[in-house]
Amino acid sequence: MVLKKITWKSIIPGCLKSESSSFPEPKQTCSQRLSISDLSNPGSPISFSDLSSSIFNLHVFTLQELRTLTNDFSKNNYLGGGGFGAVYKGFIDGKLRPGLKAQPVAVKALDLDGSQGHREWLAEVIFLGQLKHRHLVNLIGYCCEDENRLLVYEYVERGSVEDKLFNRYSAALPWLTRLKIAVGAAKGLAFLHEEEKPVIYRDFKTSNVLLDSDYNAKLSDFGLAMDGLEGDQTQITTCVMGTEGYAAPEYINTGYLTTMSDVFSFGVVLLELLTGRRSVDKNRPNREQNLVNWARPQLKDPIKLDRIMDPRLECQYSKEGSRKAAGLAYKCLSHHPKSRPTMSTVVRTLEQLLELTDTPIGPFLYIAPAKGKILGGLEKKGDESKNEGVEIKNGNKCEGKEAGIKEKGCEHSRRGRRPRRRVKSLRYRAVYSDTALYKTLGTSLYFPRN
Structure with missing residues (x-):
């Protein structure tokens, strides 16, 4: 049977019944997880009609139900978008369907003109319909009505790691x-890699790691996921897909794919957590645009490492922990796949870092940035700047009576003037907020023992 000749009606039986609001009775699952390879392999005893058994624990929504949940996909409910399509926030009340509790949800709608399509939508249904773990986003259900393809997930309150890590405001x-996020994401990847049928995530990056209210990491967007090596298989070769800056070199050069490709991507994200820099940043000098090429040679030198650590941390981090985390990132980013650690080893290594006690303790304090001000400078309009001479630069705040803001910043030794007192900026003081609690609670602050 040729894949191209299979219609969507034969793949998703539930698509034919979108007019009905009745929830289909669950079918008996196969003893082994169903995968996309099972459907595409001509010699497999599993047919396309068996797909319904892989989604027995998912709710099938109608398009009208999802319109109601999201206020007709209102702009006010818009959360973001990507290659798959737009994502909207919705709310399910307890009366919508038996067994479905009231809860906020995220509804992702496939953009028919986007870079991803039916295969990616189907991959998410197959993988997340069967794989359940506290560090994977929970897929609640789907909609397959006419040409519409939508997915309904649990709503994850704090958004992506990308938003939290790189939002300068x-x-x-x-x-x-940051360590807690790294541990949670590592556990999610380890779970995928240790399945009886291993799963290669293939698109691990900060924008695909979501954070709940307690900063527990959850992997999302399984559109590019695929089954890993099984039995006597020695390699998987596929067309290169993913995101620039995160893909492993052997995958880019040859299409050769293993679970170690995910380990490399994890090393990139760990490096982003350490440095506060994006994997690829075209706004930086040429030699610093690719984070891995620029930072990896400096990871084993403690002096150089301190220089590339995220300045927003204001040195409020464990020196020993940062060096061990940098050493782990160095191994994950090895150009030789066999030299990289497994994700289980990564989890054990990172968990040990949470036990270290040399994290500096600062005051519990948070100063919200004022409206109209831009970090690293000050936005002024009209005559407002005539009565105020304030500059925030490189973490220092200086005040003066004269008008204007000078590009050179605050000068502390001018002739005929008394040196001004250096006042440290408080804009990043929130980094201290968890260290004071950590002194009392230890690792139970992040991983309650109960």
Whole structure:
């Protein structure tokens, strides 16, 4: 049977019944997880009609139900978008369907003109319909009505790691929170890799790691996921897909794919958590645009490492922990796949870092940035600047009576003037917020023992 000749009606039986609001009775699952390879392999005893058994624990929504949940996909409910399509926030009340509790949800709608299509939508249904773990986003259901393809997930309150890590207008992520995120994401990947049928995530990056209210990491967007090596298989070769800056070199050069490709991508994200820099940043000098090429040679030198650590941490991090985390990132980013650690080893290594006690303790304090001000400078309009001479630059705040803001910043030794007192900026002081609590609670602040 040729894949191209299979219609969507034969793949998803539930698509034919979108007019009905009745929830289909669950079918008996196969003893082994169903995968896309099972459907495409001509010699497999599993047919396309068996797909319904892989989604027995998912709710089938109608398009009208999802319109109601999202206020007709209102702009006010818009959360973001990507290659798959737009994502909207919705709310399910307890009366919509038996067994479905009231809860906020995220509804992702496939853009028919986007870079991803039916195969990616189907991959998410197959993988997330069967794989359940606290560090994977929970897929609640789907909609397959006419040409419409939508997915309904649990709503994850704090958004993506990308938003939290690189948003210069929000508080910096504290050191221990970054470690917690790394541990959670590593556990999610380890779970995928240790399945009886291993799963290669293939698109691990900060924008695909979501954070709940307690900063527990959850992997999302399984559109590019695929089954890993099984039995006597020695390699998987496929067309290169993913995101620039995160893909492993052997995958880019040859299409050769293993679970170690995910380990490399994890090393890139760990490096982003350490440095506060994006994997690829075209706004930086040429030699610093690719984070891995620029930072990896410096990871084993403690002096150089301190220089490339995220300045927003303001040195409020464990020196020993940062060096061990950098050493782990160095191994994950090895150009030789066999030299990289497994994700289980990564989890054990990172968990040990949470036990270290040399994290500096600062005051529990958060100063919200004022409206109209831009970090690293000050936005002024009209005559407002005539009565105020304030500059925030490189973490220092200086005040003067004269008008204007000078490009050179605050000068502390001018002839005929008394040196001004250096006042330290408080804009990143939120990084101290968890260290004071950590002194009392220890690792139970992040991983309650109960």
